Amino acid sequence: MHNSSPEVLVIGGGNAALCAAITAAEKGASVTLLEAAPKPYRGGNSRHTRNFRCMHHGPLGPLTGSYSEDEYLEDLLKVTGGKTDEFLARLAIRTSEECLPWMEAHGVRFQPSLSGTLSLSRTNAFFLGGGKGLVNAYYRTAEALGVDVYYETSVTHLELDDARIVRVDATQQDHLFSLTPKAVVVAAGGFQADTDWLARAWGSAAKNFLIRGTPYNRGVVLADLLEQGVEQVGDPTQCHAVAIDGRAPKFDGGIVTRLDCVPFSIVVNKHADRFYDEGEDVWPKRYAIWGRLVADQPDQVGYVIIDAKSLELFMPSVFPPLKADTLEGLATQLGLPPDRLRNTVNAFNAACGDTSAFHPTELDGVATSGLTPPKSNWARPITEPPFYGYTLRTGVTFTYLGLKVDERAQCSVGNAPVANLWAAGETMAGSILGQGYLAGFGMTIGTVFGRIAGKEAADHAN
């Protein structure tokens, strides 16, 4: 290790970590950044992200119109059901406006507004090339500022003594070493890649969950700090999960494993029984609950059944659907009892009514009658071969349990702040997001609190 006593040590290598490292280095601090992943996988879950939700008073960069603090907060409260620390949330929202030009000045490039997505081009700025493009740009910037970056370097322990981090232990390819930084920023994500930890919160069902992002967010640093009494926040039994293609890899499947076909389908469990209203609301408002719904089914698996007329109504997914000319044939391919699937589909078809008002992108009120559970929109009989099927599994995005921070991103133990410890990004997002998720808000939290943590850490070190 080049410098075993850097002024600022950043633990983690994603968006929040990089924002902290860049900010601290620009304030003149010597900065070391430890990324657990090898270089091709650097960037944690940030490499899977796509956009940044940003408040603005008028057109700003790629963003059109304006998006006020109150409207932003309202959008957030809608998804968190009020489980939000309003003070910190407002801080994140307000600061997001100055972040966008800062991001551009540090190498991030945004896509020009996409045609036909007016509602999104107002609230969310999309990274050109996605989150990995952002991560690449920040590493370039950080290295140009002299930040020492170490890959495949995992922190195993932070020694807390008298409300102060006095030593940090880490390993690099089986080589153990210790660092004595003046200030520490933890931006190492959640613990969702540790399925044993998930299983402790969720029961053995969690073993069947897929992890949508990085396998390196194992929560080692988080667990180490919580064990030493650092204040925690967020429900340990909660994670953000969506329903994804059951054939996705265990880790790092990312965006392409999303399936958007549920509203046009019926979804059954392994006994070929329906279990929830597939047409309850538009998919962006419902996809997050399906992770949980599937998790509650036997073997944590669901099966989507559609027919030929619906195939082109949704984004193509990475794996082609299974296809058969008969429902029984499809059932066999999916491993479902053919007779029961036939009965379920027959019952559903019989409950469908007039479908002339069908409209794929609006709540069309084309509903079943007398069926339990009902399908409230887009209910068209499944009759037109070939029939298509997908398996659905629970894909975990992130966990809510994290480190509690104040408005300076500082951690605390008991009622006292830890003198030289700050946290940013997913590892403290539970301080703001109690449940639910608002698209692009994770990157807002990471950027805002990463910069705050970097500034505070550098000020402390100087």
Added chain:
Amino acid sequence: MQTDLLEEARRQAQICNACRYCEGYCAVFPAMHAERAFSDGDLTQLANLCHNCRGCYYACQYTAPHEFNLNLPKALAELRQDSWKAHSWPAGFATLFDRAGLAITAGLVVSFAILFWLAQVLRPEAGAGFYAYMSHGLMVAIFAPAFLLPLAALGMSLRSFWRTIGGEPVRLEQVWAALRSAGRMKNLEGGHGDGCNFEDEDRFTQARRHFHQATLWGFLLCFASTSSGTVLHYGFGQEAPYGFFSLPKLLGVPGGVLLCAGTLGLAWLKTKADRELGAPSAWGGEMAFVLLLFSVSATGLFLYAASGTSLVSVLLPIHLGTVLTFFLLTPYTKMAHGFFRLTSLVRDAQTRRMALQTQVSTATRAQTWRN
């Protein structure tokens, strides 16, 4: 075309189509996202639309060691190379693509030998400048067919290529759109205008775009120089040698300098870039072609500098030998890429026009659905 290359490109395009993060980099992605399934023709079109800027590779979450193992620049480069072979005319010459380095070397040796021999045997009695070494009539007798026959062969290739990619009757504004895109090298701008990734992993620079532009515009100036000489010769009875303040020289000297600088730059960048993000087997042939183009311009400039000295007797056949090789191999070397690419850009202008006509495409609808 090779089915394994098509299958690999199709596999990768389907993954890209479910992601769409790279939408803003270049023309490939909007064209790709307009489809749900990819025919061989669609893939051939995408392959020739790709300028190998590599932005999508370095931004990709799914490159190796990820099990999806995406390397779209490579998949498209290999398919592109294969598409040129598959459409080359006469078909038997397709293997020249695989041996472009060897073909260029052999072409040079043979061309030198023939031209030296001709300059010795058929040395004119009279004539000024380089016509003292080789008569105008002889040069025309060699170079007119050496220029026109390969162009005709290329024309045949492009005709079948146009059919493969589903081309429709061309409108003038589509050609204009393609020429503008090529002239600016818009697809090497990276969408944000910072340039492309090439010589230093994920760093965006203008180096490749600028060197390519120097090469392109340098070549066009040299071509204009030769053309203006032909016009002066036949139209105005003014024969070479021309003074510095003549049209052929005012176009040719800056053109030669630009072409030299551009090709040297491209060759240098090529040594820095990761070969695994292109078609690795084509690397040698591409390098040989860039150096051939450099030799054309460098020997041309030397020849001009040496005018009036006895060096002309040596430099003339060398220069003409490089030009002859360049002309003859045009349909079967990297030079062909310019013609195929331009054709693809015309096709792209056609499909974009159609996409605009059907406003609510699947792509835009899907975009509003995922966030």
